[in-house]
């Protein structure tokens with residue numbers, strides 16, 4: 001694969017849950033080696049998009065290609081090279097940390113699995129917790145175990161859904177540095193959803209702002225801040241999130 005190869009390609013993807021439209025005509029591409037931030041207000045469609053990229057849910061319409069192949073028809077091959085972590089989805093609660101990671105290492109047929117697990121536990125400062133029951137860990141500890149799981153198979157595509165949401169500032173900083181260093185070392189592609197603008201600034205070379213299930217702004221942090229005349233990404237986020245509501249209110253005021 002050369003650097004400009006497209007790893008993720010969503011084309012006109014739509015996802016309906018009953019009468020609700022979670023993702024609406026979503027199209028974007030991610031090149032190999034990019035770290036892209038998927039941002040947007042609560043309910044914008046970020047997690048739904050990630051779940052579709054993982055094949056956990058099927059789009060109502062549109063197409064998803066990963067590594068140049070159709071996801072639906074090449075699911076196993078694609079998912080072997082992909083992994084995922086979220087601050088909100090936990091591994092089986094009743095297994096020990098080590099057991100959980102071992103099960104996933106077996107599923108992914110990780111070479112030298114035991115060493116890989118030990119290295120990852122060390123990296124995320126969890127070695128002393130290897131024999132603890134996963135469900136008895138704190139939220140931030142479980143999030144870091146999830147990150148170990150997500151890196152077991154040395155994924156070429158890493159999908160992160162708010163990976164630092166439950167982490168204290170010190171651990172969040174360490175996790176950002178680990179992800180950045182691993183990306184540099186391996187050239188993996190990362191899609192990262194976050195409400196933490198420090199994550200976005202530090203990690204993401206490109207940002208996709210989602211609103212009501214579509215991408216409504218795109219660029220690197222500086223470009224987007226310039227485009228919106230804002231001094232911070234936080235300000236841009238708030239402006240984008242509030243714009244349609246303000247427009248609606250103005251319209252209602254004008255017509256009443």
Ligand SMILES: Nc1ncnc2c1ncn2[C@@H]1O[C@H](COP(=O)(O)OP(=O)(O)OP(=O)(O)O)[C@@H](O)[C@H]1O
Pocket residue numbers: 017020021022040041042043044045046047048049
């Ligand atoms: N299984 C489901 N059934 C019905 N509606 C759903 C389902 N999953 C998601 N939705 C709806 O789809 C929309 C998008 O949800 P999604 O979880 O993708 O948002 P998000 O951008 O990840 O938000 P957050 O920042 O809160 O995590 C929301 O309005 C949500 O209520």
Ligand SMILES: [Mg+2]
Pocket residue numbers: 046047048161
């Ligand atoms: Mg979400």
